[in-house]
Amino acid sequence: MGEESDFQTLLSAARGGAEWAWTAVYREYSPAVLRYLRGHGAREPEDLLGDVFLQLVRNLAGFDGTERDFRTWVFMVAHNRLVDEWRRAGRNRVDYVTADSLAAVGGSGDLEDDAMRRMADDRAMAVLRRLTPAQRDVLFLRLFARLTVEEVAAVVGRRPGAVKALQSRALARIRREMSKNPVSL
Protein backbone atom coordinates (compact mmCIF):
# COMPACT_ATOMS: atom_id res chain seq x y z
CA MET A 1 0.00 0.00 0.00
CA GLY A 2 2.85 2.28 0.92
CA GLU A 3 4.59 1.41 -2.35
CA GLU A 4 1.45 2.21 -4.28
CA SER A 5 1.14 5.61 -2.64
CA ASP A 6 4.82 6.23 -3.41
CA PHE A 7 4.05 5.40 -7.00
CA GLN A 8 1.12 7.81 -7.07
CA THR A 9 3.43 10.51 -5.70
CA LEU A 10 5.92 9.73 -8.43
CA LEU A 11 3.18 9.85 -11.04
CA SER A 12 1.92 13.16 -9.80
CA ALA A 13 5.42 14.63 -9.85
CA ALA A 14 5.98 13.27 -13.36
CA ARG A 15 2.77 14.96 -14.50
CA GLY A 16 4.14 18.22 -13.18
CA GLY A 17 7.34 17.70 -15.19
CA ALA A 18 9.60 16.92 -12.22
CA GLU A 19 13.00 15.78 -13.43
CA TRP A 20 13.55 13.36 -10.57
CA ALA A 21 10.26 11.60 -11.33
CA TRP A 22 11.01 11.08 -15.01
CA THR A 23 14.54 9.95 -14.20
CA ALA A 24 13.09 7.34 -11.86
CA VAL A 25 10.53 6.21 -14.46
CA TYR A 26 13.18 5.97 -17.15
CA ARG A 27 15.59 3.98 -14.98
CA GLU A 28 12.86 1.62 -13.86
CA TYR A 29 11.38 0.76 -17.22
CA SER A 30 13.86 1.54 -19.98
CA PRO A 31 16.06 -1.58 -19.64
CA ALA A 32 13.08 -3.91 -20.01
CA VAL A 33 11.61 -1.88 -22.86
CA LEU A 34 14.92 -1.83 -24.70
CA ARG A 35 15.19 -5.57 -24.29
CA TYR A 36 11.70 -6.03 -25.65
CA LEU A 37 12.49 -3.83 -28.66
CA ARG A 38 15.75 -5.65 -29.33
CA GLY A 39 14.04 -9.01 -29.02
CA HIS A 40 11.70 -7.96 -31.79
CA GLY A 41 14.65 -6.89 -33.92
CA ALA A 42 13.73 -3.19 -34.04
CA ARG A 43 16.05 -1.49 -36.51
CA GLU A 44 17.01 1.37 -34.23
CA PRO A 45 16.00 0.15 -30.79
CA GLU A 46 17.65 3.06 -28.95
CA ASP A 47 15.81 5.64 -31.05
CA LEU A 48 12.58 3.74 -30.66
CA LEU A 49 13.13 3.67 -26.91
CA GLY A 50 13.37 7.47 -26.95
CA ASP A 51 10.13 7.65 -28.96
CA VAL A 52 8.38 5.37 -26.48
CA PHE A 53 9.33 7.53 -23.52
CA LEU A 54 8.41 10.74 -25.29
CA GLN A 55 5.02 9.24 -26.04
CA LEU A 56 4.65 8.34 -22.37
CA VAL A 57 5.45 11.92 -21.41
CA ARG A 58 2.91 13.30 -23.85
CA ASN A 59 0.13 10.93 -22.84
CA LEU A 60 0.71 10.72 -19.11
CA ALA A 61 -2.05 13.23 -18.42
CA GLY A 62 -4.53 10.66 -19.70
CA PHE A 63 -3.19 7.81 -17.59
CA ASP A 64 -4.81 6.80 -14.35
CA GLY A 65 -4.02 3.56 -12.55
CA THR A 66 -1.75 1.49 -10.39
CA GLU A 67 1.90 0.69 -10.84
CA ARG A 68 1.02 -2.58 -12.60
CA ASP A 69 -1.30 -0.69 -14.89
CA PHE A 70 1.51 1.73 -15.62
CA ARG A 71 3.88 -1.10 -16.49
CA THR A 72 1.28 -2.54 -18.83
CA TRP A 73 0.75 0.86 -20.40
CA VAL A 74 4.50 1.35 -20.93
CA PHE A 75 4.66 -1.88 -22.91
CA MET A 76 1.48 -1.05 -24.74
CA VAL A 77 3.13 2.11 -26.01
CA ALA A 78 6.28 0.17 -26.90
CA HIS A 79 4.20 -2.46 -28.69
CA ASN A 80 2.35 0.21 -30.65
CA ARG A 81 5.59 1.91 -31.68
CA LEU A 82 6.87 -1.44 -32.92
CA VAL A 83 3.70 -2.06 -34.88
CA ASP A 84 4.08 1.41 -36.41
CA GLU A 85 7.62 0.55 -37.42
CA TRP A 86 6.54 -2.71 -38.99
CA ARG A 87 3.81 -0.93 -40.91
CA ARG A 88 6.28 1.64 -42.17
CA ALA A 89 8.65 -1.12 -43.23
CA GLY A 90 5.73 -2.76 -45.08
CA ARG A 91 6.76 -5.37 -47.54
CA ASN A 92 10.42 -4.63 -47.01
CA ARG A 93 10.08 -5.87 -43.49
CA VAL A 94 12.84 -8.33 -42.77
CA ASP A 95 12.69 -11.27 -40.45
CA TYR A 96 13.22 -9.43 -37.24
CA VAL A 97 14.91 -12.15 -35.30
CA THR A 98 18.49 -12.17 -36.47
CA ALA A 99 21.73 -13.12 -34.85
CA ASP A 100 22.80 -9.47 -35.16
CA SER A 101 19.95 -8.43 -32.95
CA LEU A 102 21.44 -10.30 -30.07
CA ALA A 103 22.70 -7.97 -27.44
CA ALA A 104 26.46 -7.78 -27.26
CA VAL A 105 27.35 -10.36 -24.69
CA GLY A 106 30.94 -10.24 -23.67
CA GLY A 107 32.88 -13.44 -23.93
CA SER A 108 33.59 -15.26 -20.72
CA GLY A 109 37.23 -15.82 -21.68
CA ASP A 110 36.67 -19.57 -21.82
CA LEU A 111 36.65 -20.56 -25.48
CA GLU A 112 34.68 -23.72 -24.96
CA ASP A 113 32.10 -21.98 -22.85
CA ASP A 114 31.78 -19.18 -25.38
CA ALA A 115 31.35 -21.69 -28.21
CA MET A 116 28.60 -23.48 -26.31
CA ARG A 117 26.88 -20.20 -25.61
CA ARG A 118 27.03 -19.28 -29.23
CA MET A 119 25.46 -22.59 -30.18
CA ALA A 120 22.73 -22.13 -27.61
CA ASP A 121 22.06 -18.63 -28.90
CA ASP A 122 21.90 -19.86 -32.48
CA ARG A 123 19.48 -22.55 -31.47
CA ALA A 124 17.37 -20.07 -29.57
CA MET A 125 17.22 -17.89 -32.68
CA ALA A 126 16.31 -20.87 -34.83
CA VAL A 127 13.48 -21.78 -32.46
CA LEU A 128 12.26 -18.18 -32.31
CA ARG A 129 12.07 -18.08 -36.07
CA ARG A 130 9.71 -21.04 -35.97
CA LEU A 131 7.23 -19.07 -33.91
CA THR A 132 4.66 -16.77 -35.39
CA PRO A 133 5.06 -13.02 -34.70
CA ALA A 134 2.07 -13.12 -32.34
CA GLN A 135 3.54 -16.05 -30.42
CA ARG A 136 6.88 -14.25 -30.15
CA ASP A 137 5.13 -11.14 -28.92
CA VAL A 138 3.40 -13.06 -26.16
CA LEU A 139 6.63 -14.78 -25.24
CA PHE A 140 8.64 -11.55 -25.03
CA LEU A 141 5.98 -9.76 -23.04
CA ARG A 142 5.76 -12.64 -20.60
CA LEU A 143 9.51 -13.14 -20.31
CA PHE A 144 11.05 -9.69 -20.74
CA ALA A 145 8.26 -7.45 -19.50
CA ARG A 146 7.13 -9.85 -16.77
CA LEU A 147 3.49 -9.27 -17.60
CA THR A 148 0.65 -11.61 -16.72
CA VAL A 149 -1.58 -13.17 -19.36
CA GLU A 150 -4.25 -10.52 -18.70
CA GLU A 151 -1.73 -7.71 -19.00
CA VAL A 152 -0.32 -9.15 -22.22
CA ALA A 153 -3.87 -9.32 -23.53
CA ALA A 154 -4.29 -5.62 -22.80
CA VAL A 155 -1.02 -4.80 -24.57
CA VAL A 156 -1.69 -6.77 -27.74
CA GLY A 157 -5.41 -6.03 -27.85
CA ARG A 158 -6.61 -9.63 -27.60
CA ARG A 159 -8.67 -11.52 -25.10
CA PRO A 160 -6.86 -13.34 -22.29
CA GLY A 161 -8.12 -16.66 -23.66
CA ALA A 162 -6.57 -15.91 -27.04
CA VAL A 163 -3.28 -14.98 -25.38
CA LYS A 164 -3.31 -18.22 -23.41
CA ALA A 165 -3.86 -20.17 -26.60
CA LEU A 166 -0.98 -18.35 -28.28
CA GLN A 167 1.20 -19.06 -25.28
CA SER A 168 0.32 -22.77 -25.31
CA ARG A 169 1.07 -23.05 -29.01
CA ALA A 170 4.35 -21.22 -28.56
CA LEU A 171 5.46 -23.46 -25.69
CA ALA A 172 4.45 -26.58 -27.60
CA ARG A 173 6.39 -25.41 -30.60
CA ILE A 174 9.44 -24.60 -28.51
CA ARG A 175 9.35 -27.99 -26.88
CA ARG A 176 9.24 -29.75 -30.25
CA GLU A 177 12.02 -27.66 -31.74
CA MET A 178 14.21 -28.08 -28.68
CA SER A 179 13.75 -31.86 -28.78
CA LYS A 180 15.11 -31.91 -32.31
CA ASN A 181 18.36 -30.21 -31.41
CA PRO A 182 19.32 -30.46 -27.78
CA VAL A 183 22.33 -28.49 -26.63
CA SER A 184 23.31 -28.66 -23.02
CA LEU A 185 25.47 -26.04 -21.41
Added chain:
Amino acid sequence: MTGFGGYRDMRRFSNTDDARIERLFDGRVSADDDADLGQVAQFLRDLDRAYPEEQTGALEASHLPAMIEAARLSAGHSQSDISPAAGFRRPAFKNVSAHGRAIAAFALAALLAFGGAAYAGVLPAPLQHAVATAVQAVGIDLPNPGQADTSHVDRVPASKEPAVGNGAPASTGEVGSSQAATGTSSTSGTTGVNKGGQDLPSQSEAVTASKGRVTGANPSKKAGPRAKRRGVGARGKSSHHGKAPQ
Protein backbone atom coordinates in the same frame (compact mmCIF):
# COMPACT_ATOMS: atom_id res chain seq x y z
CA MET B 1 2.50 -30.33 -41.20
CA THR B 2 3.08 -30.94 -37.52
CA GLY B 3 0.55 -33.74 -37.43
CA PHE B 4 -1.13 -34.95 -34.29
CA GLY B 5 2.10 -34.61 -32.28
CA GLY B 6 1.83 -30.84 -32.47
CA TYR B 7 -1.80 -30.93 -31.46
CA ARG B 8 -0.99 -33.20 -28.50
CA ASP B 9 1.78 -30.83 -27.43
CA MET B 10 -0.56 -27.91 -27.58
CA ARG B 11 -3.18 -29.77 -25.56
CA ARG B 12 -0.51 -30.64 -23.04
CA PHE B 13 0.39 -26.97 -22.52
CA SER B 14 -3.24 -25.91 -22.54
CA ASN B 15 -3.87 -28.33 -19.73
CA THR B 16 -0.76 -27.33 -17.83
CA ASP B 17 -1.85 -25.43 -14.79
CA ASP B 18 -1.19 -21.73 -14.62
CA ALA B 19 1.05 -22.01 -11.60
CA ARG B 20 3.47 -24.25 -13.49
CA ILE B 21 3.53 -21.88 -16.42
CA GLU B 22 4.17 -18.96 -14.08
CA ARG B 23 7.07 -20.89 -12.51
CA LEU B 24 8.37 -21.54 -15.98
CA PHE B 25 8.44 -17.85 -16.89
CA ASP B 26 9.92 -16.96 -13.53
CA GLY B 27 12.85 -19.30 -14.25
CA ARG B 28 11.94 -21.64 -11.38
CA VAL B 29 11.66 -24.79 -13.48
CA SER B 30 14.60 -27.00 -14.29
CA ALA B 31 14.87 -30.17 -16.35
CA ASP B 32 15.43 -32.15 -13.16
CA ASP B 33 12.27 -30.83 -11.52
CA ASP B 34 9.99 -31.09 -14.48
CA ALA B 35 10.91 -33.33 -17.39
CA ASP B 36 7.94 -32.10 -19.37
CA LEU B 37 8.82 -28.42 -19.21
CA GLY B 38 12.58 -28.87 -18.81
CA GLN B 39 13.52 -28.18 -22.41
CA VAL B 40 11.23 -25.23 -22.64
CA ALA B 41 12.78 -23.87 -19.46
CA GLN B 42 16.20 -24.33 -21.05
CA PHE B 43 15.10 -22.34 -24.09
CA LEU B 44 13.76 -19.51 -21.95
CA ARG B 45 17.07 -19.38 -20.08
CA ASP B 46 18.94 -19.23 -23.40
CA LEU B 47 16.68 -16.45 -24.55
CA ASP B 48 17.04 -14.60 -21.29
CA ARG B 49 20.80 -14.73 -21.62
CA ALA B 50 20.77 -13.86 -25.32
CA TYR B 51 18.84 -10.65 -24.59
CA PRO B 52 20.14 -9.46 -21.25
CA GLU B 53 18.68 -6.38 -19.63
CA GLU B 54 21.09 -3.66 -20.57
CA GLN B 55 21.87 -0.62 -18.53
CA THR B 56 20.53 2.44 -20.29
CA GLY B 57 22.72 5.02 -18.55
CA ALA B 58 24.36 6.11 -21.80
CA LEU B 59 20.97 6.57 -23.48
CA GLU B 60 19.57 8.37 -20.48
CA ALA B 61 21.78 11.38 -21.22
CA SER B 62 20.20 11.81 -24.64
CA HIS B 63 16.61 10.77 -23.86
CA LEU B 64 15.95 12.40 -20.52
CA PRO B 65 16.47 16.08 -21.46
CA ALA B 66 13.98 15.75 -24.32
CA MET B 67 11.51 13.97 -22.05
CA ILE B 68 11.78 16.56 -19.31
CA GLU B 69 11.41 19.41 -21.75
CA ALA B 70 8.30 17.76 -23.21
CA ALA B 71 6.95 17.08 -19.71
CA ARG B 72 7.42 20.70 -18.68
CA LEU B 73 5.78 21.90 -21.85
CA SER B 74 2.83 19.58 -21.21
CA ALA B 75 2.60 20.68 -17.59
CA GLY B 76 2.83 24.33 -18.63
CA HIS B 77 0.09 23.92 -21.22
CA SER B 78 -2.28 22.28 -18.81
CA GLN B 79 -1.86 25.14 -16.33
CA SER B 80 -2.16 28.06 -18.68
CA ASP B 81 -3.74 26.97 -21.91
CA ILE B 82 -6.81 29.09 -21.31
CA SER B 83 -5.42 32.46 -20.36
CA PRO B 84 -2.86 32.96 -23.17
CA ALA B 85 -5.37 31.99 -25.81
CA ALA B 86 -7.97 34.30 -24.37
CA GLY B 87 -5.40 37.04 -24.06
CA PHE B 88 -4.50 36.53 -27.67
CA ARG B 89 -8.03 36.61 -29.03
CA ARG B 90 -9.45 39.41 -27.02
CA PRO B 91 -7.57 42.32 -28.64
CA ALA B 92 -8.50 41.05 -32.09
CA PHE B 93 -12.14 40.87 -31.10
CA LYS B 94 -11.91 44.30 -29.56
CA ASN B 95 -10.44 45.75 -32.74
CA VAL B 96 -13.12 44.32 -34.95
CA SER B 97 -15.79 45.45 -32.60
CA ALA B 98 -14.42 48.98 -32.38
CA HIS B 99 -14.19 49.15 -36.17
CA GLY B 100 -17.78 48.00 -36.52
CA ARG B 101 -18.95 50.47 -33.92
CA ALA B 102 -17.24 53.35 -35.74
CA ILE B 103 -18.94 52.46 -39.02
CA ALA B 104 -22.30 52.07 -37.33
CA ALA B 105 -21.95 55.37 -35.52
CA PHE B 106 -21.05 57.15 -38.75
CA ALA B 107 -23.94 55.55 -40.61
CA LEU B 108 -26.35 56.46 -37.85
CA ALA B 109 -25.10 60.03 -37.75
CA ALA B 110 -25.40 60.31 -41.53
CA LEU B 111 -28.89 58.88 -41.47
CA LEU B 112 -30.02 61.19 -38.70
CA ALA B 113 -28.46 64.20 -40.37
CA PHE B 114 -29.90 63.69 -43.77
CA GLY B 115 -32.81 61.41 -42.93
CA GLY B 116 -35.68 61.77 -45.26
CA ALA B 117 -33.75 63.71 -47.87
CA ALA B 118 -31.36 60.84 -48.35
CA TYR B 119 -34.21 58.33 -48.41
CA ALA B 120 -35.94 60.32 -51.12
CA GLY B 121 -32.68 60.59 -53.04
CA VAL B 122 -32.88 64.33 -53.37
CA LEU B 123 -29.48 65.18 -51.91
CA PRO B 124 -26.75 66.44 -54.22
CA ALA B 125 -25.27 63.51 -56.08
CA PRO B 126 -21.86 63.30 -54.33
CA LEU B 127 -23.48 63.66 -50.92
CA GLN B 128 -26.20 61.16 -51.79
CA HIS B 129 -23.50 58.75 -52.94
CA ALA B 130 -21.49 59.20 -49.74
CA VAL B 131 -24.51 58.70 -47.50
CA ALA B 132 -25.82 55.72 -49.48
CA THR B 133 -22.41 54.05 -49.35
CA ALA B 134 -22.09 54.67 -45.63
CA VAL B 135 -25.48 53.33 -44.66
CA GLN B 136 -25.12 50.37 -46.99
CA ALA B 137 -22.54 49.14 -44.49
CA VAL B 138 -25.31 48.62 -41.97
CA GLY B 139 -27.67 47.03 -44.49
CA ILE B 140 -29.80 50.01 -45.49
CA ASP B 141 -30.32 50.59 -49.19
CA LEU B 142 -30.68 54.17 -50.35
CA PRO B 143 -30.67 55.57 -53.87
CA ASN B 144 -27.06 55.72 -54.93
CA PRO B 145 -26.23 57.82 -58.00
CA GLY B 146 -22.91 56.00 -58.37
CA GLN B 147 -24.61 52.64 -59.11
CA ALA B 148 -27.40 53.71 -61.37
CA ASP B 149 -28.43 50.64 -63.41
CA THR B 150 -27.32 47.75 -61.33
CA SER B 151 -28.69 49.20 -58.12
CA HIS B 152 -32.05 49.26 -59.74
CA VAL B 153 -31.72 45.64 -60.75
CA ASP B 154 -30.58 44.76 -57.22
CA ARG B 155 -33.43 46.50 -55.54
CA VAL B 156 -36.12 44.77 -57.50
CA PRO B 157 -35.62 41.38 -55.89
CA ALA B 158 -35.60 42.99 -52.48
CA SER B 159 -38.97 44.55 -53.06
CA LYS B 160 -40.33 41.27 -54.39
CA GLU B 161 -39.08 39.20 -51.51
CA PRO B 162 -42.17 39.28 -49.32
CA ALA B 163 -44.30 38.06 -52.20
CA VAL B 164 -41.96 35.21 -53.07
CA GLY B 165 -41.13 34.14 -49.58
CA ASN B 166 -44.52 32.55 -48.99
CA GLY B 167 -43.45 29.59 -46.97
CA ALA B 168 -40.73 28.87 -49.47
CA PRO B 169 -37.09 28.52 -48.44
CA ALA B 170 -35.20 31.79 -48.50
CA SER B 171 -32.84 30.71 -51.20
CA THR B 172 -35.68 29.64 -53.44
CA GLY B 173 -37.25 33.01 -53.00
CA GLU B 174 -34.05 34.72 -53.93
CA VAL B 175 -33.75 32.62 -57.01
CA GLY B 176 -37.19 33.55 -58.06
CA SER B 177 -36.70 37.20 -57.35
CA SER B 178 -33.39 37.47 -59.09
CA GLN B 179 -34.89 35.86 -62.11
CA ALA B 180 -37.77 38.26 -62.03
CA ALA B 181 -35.25 41.04 -61.99
CA THR B 182 -33.69 39.87 -65.18
CA GLY B 183 -37.05 39.87 -66.87
CA THR B 184 -36.31 36.69 -68.80
CA SER B 185 -38.85 34.00 -69.51
CA SER B 186 -39.17 31.28 -66.89
CA THR B 187 -37.55 28.61 -69.05
CA SER B 188 -34.49 30.53 -70.08
CA GLY B 189 -34.35 32.06 -66.64
CA THR B 190 -34.06 28.75 -64.87
CA THR B 191 -31.25 27.67 -67.12
CA GLY B 192 -29.27 30.81 -66.64
CA VAL B 193 -30.15 32.53 -63.41
CA ASN B 194 -31.15 29.57 -61.36
CA LYS B 195 -27.89 27.83 -61.92
CA GLY B 196 -26.06 30.85 -60.77
CA GLY B 197 -28.36 31.74 -57.99
CA GLN B 198 -29.60 28.46 -56.55
CA ASP B 199 -27.02 28.10 -53.85
CA LEU B 200 -27.09 31.72 -52.79
CA PRO B 201 -27.87 31.87 -49.13
CA SER B 202 -27.99 35.61 -48.58
CA GLN B 203 -29.23 38.74 -50.24
CA SER B 204 -25.74 40.10 -50.79
CA GLU B 205 -24.81 36.94 -52.70
CA ALA B 206 -28.02 37.26 -54.70
CA VAL B 207 -26.98 40.76 -55.64
CA THR B 208 -23.69 39.45 -56.89
CA ALA B 209 -25.50 36.83 -58.90
CA SER B 210 -27.78 39.38 -60.44
CA LYS B 211 -24.81 41.46 -61.40
CA GLY B 212 -23.22 38.41 -62.94
CA ARG B 213 -26.39 37.82 -64.89
CA VAL B 214 -26.38 41.39 -66.16
CA THR B 215 -22.81 41.17 -67.35
CA GLY B 216 -23.48 37.76 -68.85
CA ALA B 217 -21.11 35.94 -66.54
CA ASN B 218 -23.59 33.81 -64.69
CA PRO B 219 -25.30 31.76 -67.40
CA SER B 220 -22.15 29.76 -67.89
CA LYS B 221 -21.88 29.11 -64.19
CA LYS B 222 -22.73 25.60 -63.10
CA ALA B 223 -24.99 24.79 -60.18
CA GLY B 224 -23.14 24.83 -56.90
CA PRO B 225 -22.58 21.64 -54.91
CA ARG B 226 -25.09 22.64 -52.27
CA ALA B 227 -27.78 23.13 -54.86
CA LYS B 228 -26.95 19.77 -56.39
CA ARG B 229 -27.19 18.04 -53.03
CA ARG B 230 -30.52 19.58 -52.22
CA GLY B 231 -31.86 19.17 -55.73
CA VAL B 232 -32.92 22.81 -55.68
CA GLY B 233 -32.79 22.95 -59.45
CA ALA B 234 -36.11 21.18 -59.82
CA ARG B 235 -37.71 22.92 -56.87
CA GLY B 236 -36.37 26.25 -57.99
CA LYS B 237 -38.04 25.87 -61.35
CA SER B 238 -41.44 25.00 -59.96
CA SER B 239 -41.44 27.62 -57.27
CA HIS B 240 -40.20 30.09 -59.79
CA HIS B 241 -42.98 29.37 -62.22
CA GLY B 242 -45.51 30.04 -59.53
CA LYS B 243 -44.00 33.04 -57.87
CA ALA B 244 -41.75 35.02 -60.12
CA PRO B 245 -44.50 36.65 -62.18
CA GLN B 246 -45.94 38.20 -59.07
